[in-house]
Structures are given as C-alpha cells and as structure tokens.
Amino acid sequence: MDRRDFIKVAGGTVLAGTSCTYAFRFLTSSSMSDAGVDSTLAKRKWGMVINLDKCKEDCTACLEACREENNVYHDEDDRWDINWIRKVKIEGKIGSATTEKTMILLCNHCDNPPCAQVCPVQATYKREDGIVIVDHHRCIGCRYCMIACPYNARFFNFKDEEHWINPDRPKRTHGVAESCHLCAHRLDAGKMPACVEACEKIGCGALSVGDFNDPESNVSKLIADNSVKRIREDLGTEPKVYYIGL
Amino acid sequence: MPNNTSDPKSGQVIIPVILIILILLPFGYSLVNRVIAQGSDRSEAFLERPDAKYENCIRDTEYMRYHHWELLRTVRVEVVRYGKRGDIRLDSCMECHPNRERFCNRCHEAVSLTPDCFGCHYYPEIFQPSSIESVTEKTELIPVPDTTVVDSILTK
Incomplete structure (x- = not known):
C-alpha cells in the first residue's frame, strides 16, 4: 500500500466513524426528547405582573406568606437572611423633584436565564413552562448563579433552618443556593402562589400570576391594558415579571 | 566512589515491591473488611x-x-x-x-x-x-x- 492509498483508507474510516456517531446521537436524542417532555407543561408560560400603584408601602403580607409556605430561612443578621421576595425603596428624579417608591423584587424567571447558563451541574434550569428552578438535590453550592443573576434574586443557605414552619414543603440545608420558584408546586396543583393569595386576601390584588401564552389570561390583559416595564431589559435576559406604575 | 549506600541492585527490587504493596493495600483492606462484615451478626x-x-x-x-x-x-x-x-x-x-x-x-x-x-x-x-x-x-x-x-x- 502506498502513501496515497493509506491516506484514502484512513480518511474514509474516520469520516464513516464520526458520521455514524452523529447519526446515532441524532436518532436517540429525537426519540428521548419525546419521552421526557410533559406536553401540559410546555403549553404554558408562567409570569407575573406587579401593580405598584396598588401596593401599600408598609405591607409585608406577601413576604410573610412566602416564608410560611416555603420554609424560607430567616435571620436577624442581614448577611444570613434569605428573602425570596423583598421590598426595596427606589428614588427617581423627574427634573428637580425626587420621588420615592417602594418596589417588590423577586426572581424574574427570565426566558434567557443567566443563572441557568452558568450552573456547572445543571442544578438551575428553566422548566418547560418557563419557571426557573433550582434542583437542590444537585446543587453543589458554588454560588456562581448568585454572581450571574443581575437582579440579586439568588440566596445562599449559610445556616440550617431549625424551625419547620410548613412540614408539607421541604426546607433547604446548609450549602445550597435558592430562589423563588413561583410556587411551582401550587401552580402544578392548580392554585395560585402563596404571595398572590396573601395579596388578594388583604384586598390589595397588586400581584397577579398567569399564563402568558394564553391571550385571555389575567396577566396578558393587564399587559395589554397598561403601560408595563421590566427591570434591566437592556441585558437581554427577557424577564417575565412585569411592573405597572414603575 | 565509596560504598556508603547499599547495593544499587537491591534498591531496584525494594522500591517496586514497596510501591506494589502500597497500591494493593486498599484492596486488601476492603477484602478483610468484607470478610469481617460477613462473619459478624449485623x-x-x-x-x-x-x-x-x-x-x-x-x-x-x-x-x-x-x-x-x-x-x-x-x-x-x-x-x-x-x-x-x-x-x-x-x-x-x-x-x-x-x-x-x-x-x-x-x-x-x-x-x-x-x-x-x-x-x-x-x-x-x-x-x-x-x-x-x-x-x-x-x-x-x-x-x-x-x-x-x-x-x-x-x-x-
């Protein structure tokens, strides 16, 4: 066999081998993705609309409801405290006048979540219905998602929660990152998240959660009827939390 | 050169033997442990x-x-x-x-x-x-x- 023949045979073998592996991968991946996807989840796209005009300044009903529902760790020291949903004061300048406003911040459940992109173990991921969730079984506590999140919505469990407020729901142990999951367990069961229920209970109704894919849903109508803003839209994260009156 | 150290040939044998023993040590440890565990009433x-x-x-x-x-x-x-x-x-x-x-x-x-x-x-x-x-x-x-x-x- 001369050199020319050897190169022909070797090149042909390599080409055939690589094309076989790609063909095999293509065939298996297409059959596997059909089995794993739940069609009912994929139809929906959950998101939130917050009406800041209705939100009372000193009210903390949603914050407390979230803590009670999801066993969120509370500490007097701000360094260890975890708030899946929190209130901040923002100052705006219109001409010479300054305006103050309270605002609710939580995980924005981005369509293009930076936290999920950076997670080295795929513990953070976007569910089929658009909710960004942390799989705490898989989280290694590297805190990369906390650095990546532009909304500071991620928190790390520096300590173990000792009190089990709601035994029906799991708590988190020391060493995992966590954030709001839009009460995915309640949405799966056909209920509204704890913060939304608490807000309706006190008669504010500032928070509303619904399906963006459905043009008849409450959130789609709110977005169509009002002027809405999202925070840090310039980053291209496509957040799914809309604010009215920001 | 003065012969302060031992025969260089014996070093060629001893060092590999020590290395082999070190490599086999964990396997032997788990084997012994398994025998002990089978013998116990746990x-x-x-x-x-x-x-x-x-x-x-x-x-x-x-x-x-x-x-x-x-x-x-x-x-x-x-x-x-x-x-x-x-x-x-x-x-x-x-x-x-x-x-x-x-x-x-x-x-x-x-x-x-x-x-x-x-x-x-x-x-x-x-x-x-x-x-x-x-x-x-x-x-x-x-x-x-x-x-x-x-x-x-x-x-x-």
Whole structure:
C-alpha cells in the first residue's frame, strides 16, 4: 500500500466513524426528547405582573406568606437572611423633584436565564413552562448563579433552618443556593402562589400570576391594558415579571 | 566512589515491591473488611411492621426492601424536572410507617448508609397520626442487603 492509498483508507474510516456517531446521537436524542417532555407543561408560560400603584408601602403580607409556605430561612443578621421576595425603596428624579417608591423584587424567571447558563451541574434550569428552578438535590453550592443573576434574586443557605414552619414543603440545608420558584408546586396543583393569595386576601390584588401564552389570561390583559416595564431589559435576559406604575 | 549506600541492585527490587504493596493495600483492606462484615451478626435488623390493614404497599415487599431508593429517585426527577406530581411522595410513606427511627434508620444504620433525604424533607422521628392508632411496636426480623448490594447502591 502506498502513501496515497493509506491516506484514502484512513480518511474514509474516520469520516464513516464520526458520521455514524452523529447519526446515532441524532436518532436517540429525537426519540428521548419525546419521552421526557410533559406536553401540559410546555403549553404554558408562567409570569407575573406587579401593580405598584396598588401596593401599600408598609405591607409585608406577601413576604410573610412566602416564608410560611416555603420554609424560607430567616435571620436577624442581614448577611444570613434569605428573602425570596423583598421590598426595596427606589428614588427617581423627574427634573428637580425626587420621588420615592417602594418596589417588590423577586426572581424574574427570565426566558434567557443567566443563572441557568452558568450552573456547572445543571442544578438551575428553566422548566418547560418557563419557571426557573433550582434542583437542590444537585446543587453543589458554588454560588456562581448568585454572581450571574443581575437582579440579586439568588440566596445562599449559610445556616440550617431549625424551625419547620410548613412540614408539607421541604426546607433547604446548609450549602445550597435558592430562589423563588413561583410556587411551582401550587401552580402544578392548580392554585395560585402563596404571595398572590396573601395579596388578594388583604384586598390589595397588586400581584397577579398567569399564563402568558394564553391571550385571555389575567396577566396578558393587564399587559395589554397598561403601560408595563421590566427591570434591566437592556441585558437581554427577557424577564417575565412585569411592573405597572414603575 | 565509596560504598556508603547499599547495593544499587537491591534498591531496584525494594522500591517496586514497596510501591506494589502500597497500591494493593486498599484492596486488601476492603477484602478483610468484607470478610469481617460477613462473619459478624449485623446481617439482620428489627423493623416495625405496619398494621395488617396497611399491608398493601405501592410495590411488593421485596422490591421496596432493596429498591425503594430507586423508586424515590425516579419520582424525584419527574417531580422536580418535569412537574409530574403523582401519588408517590415521601410523605405517603409516613401514613403506614409513621416512625422514622423504627423503620428507616434501623436498616440504614445496619448497612451504614446516611441518606440526606431527611435534612430537607419532613419525616418525624416519633410521629403518631390519628388515622393509625393501632400501629404498635410490632417488629419483624428482616435480612439486611448484603455488602455487594450496598456497594452497588453507593457506586450508582
């Protein structure tokens, strides 16, 4: 066999081998993705609309409801405290006048979540219905998602929660990152998240959660009827939390 | 050169021998441990039996005894990743096996497993729901999985 023949045979073998592996991968991946996807989840796209005009300044009903529902760790020291949903004061300048406003911040459940992109173990991921969730079984506590999140919505469990407020729901142990999951367990069961229920209970109704894919849903109508803003839209994260009156 | 050190040829033999012994040491250690474990009487554990009217588990006893963790793991992935919330939950085990210490822990301790389910999921050590008053401390001697089964659990 001369050199020319050897190169022909070797090149042909390599080409055939690589094309076989790609063909095999293509065939298996297409059959596997059909089995794993739940069609009912994929139809929906959950998101939130917050009406800041209705939100009372000193009210903390949603914050407390979230803590009670999801066993969120509370500490007097701000360094260890975890708030899946929190209130901040923002100052705006219109001409010479300054305006103050309270605002609710939580995980924005981005369509293009930076936290999920950076997670080295795929513990953070976007569910089929658009909710960004942390799989705490898989989280290694590297805190990369906390650095990546532009909304500071991620928190790390520096300590173990000792009190089990709601035994029906799991708590988190020391060493995992966590954030709001839009009460995915309640949405799966056909209920509204704890913060939304608490807000309706006190008669504010500032928070509303619904399906963006459905043009008849409450959130789609709110977005169509009002002027809405999202925070840090310039980053291209496509957040799914809309604010009215920001 | 003065012959202060020993014969260079003996060094050529001793160093590889020491290296081989060091490499084989962990294998020998696990072999000895396994022999000791088989010889000891830690191969059975007393577990609490549920009441007769709760005899029907979601799978048969033999499967649950050795593979309940596989079932729970599969369900976990389905719930967390795909949102398929079915009837199988860690909470539903609690209805028939209300006491974690007398049911889960005794077997886990016998095979020296420390699953971290209970760090986050509520399963009380002593818990008596009102629906099962009749559960008493009826215990049953069940065989603990042998060490090869435990090894396969740990490596998965």
